[in-house]
Amino acid sequence: MSILNELIKKPWLADPSQIEGPQASQSSFMPNRKLGLRVFLVVVTVIFSLSIIAYGDRMLFANWKPMPETWVLWLNTGILITSGIAMQWAKINTIRDNIVGVRDGLVFGGVLTIAFLIGQLYAWEQMVGLGYYANLNTANAFFYMLTGLHGIHMLGGLVAWARSMLKLRKISQLDGSIADVRLSVELCTTYWHYLLLIWLVMFTLLLLS
Amino acid sequence: MVLALVLVILAVGSVIFHIWTPWYSTPIASNWGSIDFAIDITFWITGVAYVIILVFMAWCIYKYRYRPDRRADYEPENHRLEWWLTGITSVGVIGLLTPGLLAWNDFVTVPKDALQYEVVGKQWGWNFRLPGKDGKLGTTKIKFISDDNPFGINPKDPNGKDDVLIEDDDLHLPLGVPIKMNLRSLDVLHNFYVPQFRAKMDLVPGMITFFWLEPTRTGTFDILCAELCGLGHHAMRGTVVVDDKTAFNKWLQQQETFATLYPKAAAGDTQLADNIKGPEKTKTVLSSREISSKKLVH
C-alpha cells in the first residue's frame, strides 16, 4: 500500500480491513534492524552530501590548490573493494548455510578494512610528509576532513562487524543455526557497500579537482 | 469565563497599546518609505486576523463551556470551510508578499549614478572611505594593511590615490543623492545599522557587501553595530550626518586623501608593499615535520 493512498484515508469511517491478520501494523515488511540501517544510511548520506557541497562551494574561491595524486589512495581503494567482495562472499554463504564460508568472508573483509584504515593513515602520513598541511590550503583541509569522517564511519562499521564475529563464534561453539547471524552479516555487507560507494564518490571528487 | 474575558482584553489591549505606544519607529530619514509602508500593511492584515481569531476563540470558550446536559458536535472535517480558510489566508499572504517583494526589488537595484562610499568596520569602531574626483574607490586587500596604510588600499591602483579617508567615527552624507554603501570588514562580522535609514547589512570579512539609500532629511544619526562582534559590540558606535550640498562640500574639502595622509604608501612604494606579508604559517598537529611547502605546491 503506498503511503499516499494511506494518507488520504478518512480514519473516522469504519474500516475493518485494517485489523485483519495476526500481525502488527507494519509499514514495511523489512526486519526492524534493516529498516533502521536504511534510515541511518540516509543520515550518513546527508552528512557526506553536505560535506561535498561545502567542498564544492569552497573550491570556487581563489588559491584552491588541489592535492597531488598518490598511489596509496589507489591501493586503498583496491583494498576496500576487495573487502566489499569478501563481505559479499560472507553474505552469500549465510544463504548457502556454509558457516566456514561466512567465517572466511567476514574475517577477510574485516582484516582488509583494518588494512584500509591503516592505509588511509599512511596516506595522511605521506601527505603531511610532503608538506600538505591542513592549514596551508583548504583543499588539504578537506582531504583530511573527508577521509577522517569516512574512516570514523568505517570504524563504527567494525564495531558491528566485531559483534557479528562474536555471534558467529557462539554459533560454531554451541552448534546454533546460521540463520541467527544471517541478518547481521547482511546488514554489515550493506553498510560496507554503502561506505565503499561513498569512498568512490569522494575519491573521484578528490581526483577531479 | 475569566479566560474568555482575558483573551478579549489581550486582543483589544494589544491593539490599544499599538496605537498609543510611546515606543515606535524613529522618523525616517531615507528613501525607504516603502519599507515602512510594507510594515504598515503587515500590521493591518495581521492585526485584523489577530483580533478576529482571538475574539472568535473567546466566544467559543464562553459559549461552549462545559455543561453536563450538552454534547459536543461530531464533525470530523468540513472541506468547504477548510478551502475557504486556505483561500483567505493565501490572499492575505499574497497581500503581504506583493508590496514586500516590490520594495525588495528596489532595494536590490542600485541606481547607476549612485555615489560609491565605503564603510570599514573593525573591532570596535567605524572608518569610512569616499572616492576622490574620479568617483572610483581604489581596490583593497587585507594584506596591504600596515601602519602606513590602515585601509589596505592597493598602492598600485591609481583609483585609490585620491580616495578620501575618514579615520574617525564621523561620516557625512549629501542630502538627496543615491549612495551605494560598500561594506567591508577588517576582522569579524559587523552590521552597519542606522535606525532612521531603515536599511542595514552585515559586513563580512573576505567580501564586500552593500546596500543603497538616498538620505531625505538633514540631521545627525547614530550608527550601531547590529551583528554580535565580540566584547565591544554594544559600544561600536559612530555618527552619520546628513548635510545639504553646500555644507557637505565644505566638510568634504576639509578631509584628507590617501595621497596626502599616507604619501609613502600611496606613492606605490613597491618595496614597502612587497615587504608586507602575513606572519609565517603556524605549524599545527598535522604539520609536525619541517619541510618547505613552497617547493612542492604545483
Added chain:
Amino acid sequence: MSNGAIEDTQVIPAAEIEEVELYHAHSFITKWVFSQDAKIIAIQYSTTAILIGLVGLVLSWLMRLQLGYPDTFSFIDPESYLQYVTMHGMIMVVYLLTALFLGGFGNYLIPLMVGARDMVFPYLNMLSFWTYLLATLILTASFFVPGGATGAGWTLYPPQAISEGTPGINGGIILMLVSLTFFIIGFTMGGLNYVVTVLQARTRGMSLMRMPLTVWGIFVATILALLAFPALLVASIMMTFDKLLGTSFFMPEMLIQGEIGPNENGSPLLFQHLFWFFGHPEVYIVALPAFGVVSDIISTHARKNIFGYRMMVWAIVGIGGLSFIVWAHHMYVSGMNPYFGFFFATTTLIIAVPTALKLYNWVFTLYKGNIHLTIPMLFCVAFILTFLNGGITGLFLGNVVVDIPLSDTMFVVAHFHMVMGIAPVLVIFAAIYHWFPLMSGRFLNEFWGQVHFWVTFLGSYLVYFPMHYLGFVGVPRRYYEIGETSFVPESAATLNEFITIMVLIVGVAQIIFIINIIMSIFNGKLAGKNPWKATTLEWQTETTPPGHGNFGKELPICYRWAYEYSPPGVKTDFVPQNLAPDKIK
C-alpha cells in the same frame, strides 16, 4: 559514530511479542539507571532536560538584571553577559526543548500511543540517553574552563566564535562543539528508534491515519532532526578544524588584534548556510511535537474530535518538507546574494498557510465543543494565543524587506521567544498537567496549577509583547547596554525595568510548579484510571501508571481513530481506540 542501526532484537512483529521475550531488568541499576525501558528513559531524559533548562532560566534572569538595571551589578560585565546570552540560547533550544519533546515525550508516548511494548531498539535507546547526558555534562563543564563558556551567540558565527575579542574562544567553544557532536550522535540513536518504532511496531489496526497527532508530530519532527542535525555536525567539525588545526574553512583573511591573521579565503557565509540549514528545521523540530500534543489535549478536554484530522496530518508533513527550503530567511542581512531574498521570502510566506490552517483547526475544535477548562486546556488556549502572536511577527520577519529594519533587533528576540520559547513551553506544561496522572497516578495540585498558569501566561505576554516595540525603536539584540543614543527614549529604560521584573515573577512561578510536581508525586489527589476520559491507547493500559511492557498480556487492538469523542448514537462521550465495536453502548 558507531553503526547505530545494528542492534539485537528479534524480528517479530510487535503484536506477537510475548511478555517473556521483553528485556527484563534484574537489579536496581538495570531498572532505574541503565534502564532499557522507554518510560524510564523518558523520565531520565525529561529530568536532565529540565535541570539543564533551569540553568538556562537562571541565565535569563542574569541577562535581564543587566538589561533592566544597567551599571548596577558589578559581577555582570560584557564578557559574562555574552556568555549568558549564548548559553541560555543553546541550552533552551537544543538541550531543553529538543531533548524534552523528542527524548522525553517521544520515549514516553510513542510506544504507548501506537500500542507497542517498547521501542524497537531498547539498548540503543539507553545509549542515546547516556550520550545525551554526557553532552549535557560537557556543556556544563564549559562554564568552568579557563576563559569560560563561549560568548559567540548561540549561532556560533565564525570568525568571531574562534577569534580574539569574543569570550570563551579556547576551551569554551571547543567544549561547545564537542558537546553538540555528542548530542547529535545521541539524538541519532534515539531518532532511529522513534522512526522505526512508529513505522514498524504499531499494534493491530493502528494504521498511520489512526495515530494520534502527537505521534505524527514527534514522528515528522524526528525525521526533520535526522536530516537537519548533520548540517550542524558538519559545521561543528569544520569549525573545530579551523580552531585546532588553523584551517580556513570559515576563516577569511582578516586582522586579529591588529595583526594580519594566517587564514586565507575562508567563507563565513558557508557556516551560516550550514547552521541555518539545521537551524530552521530545528524550529519545527520543536514546534511539530507541540502541535501534535496541543491537538490531542484540546480534543480530549473539549470532548470533540480534532477538526480536520487529515488536514492536520498533511500540514505537519507539508510544514516538515517546506522547512528545508526556507533557511536563508535568517540571512537576509548576512550579505548573501540579495536575489535569494525573493525565493526565500516566498517560500517562507507559503509555509504560513499550512501553519495558519493548523491554528484555525484548533479553534474550530473548540467551536461547538463541550469545553472543560482544566489546567491542560488553559495552557493550550494560551499556546494558541502566543503561537498566533509569534506566527504573525514571523510574517514580518519572513517578508524580506520588512526584515531589513527589524533584523537583529529586540523585535527578533521577542518574536522567537513568543513562537518557540513561550509557545512550546506552554505546551510542555499542558502536557505535564495532562499526562502526570498517567505517569504517577495522581493529579497535580489544581490551585497551584491555576497560579502557575495565570502568572506564566500573563507574565510572559507582558514580557514579550512590549519587547517587540523596542525593536521598532531600533534597539539591537545582544547588547550589554544600549548606553547613550539620540533615538532611544528615556522611557525605554522603564520598559526594560518592567520586563525584568515580570521575568523574575514568571521565574518564581516556575519554582512553584517544580515544588507542585515534587509534592504531588507523594500527596497529589489520586487520579484513577483514565481520569480525562481520553480515547488514546496510553490511557487504556491495565495498570496506571503503565507497567513494564506497557500493556497486559495481550496488546490492544485498535478499532478506530484517536478522536472518537461525542460520536452520535453512543451513550458515553468518548469511545477508546481499543474498545471492540460490539461493546459500545
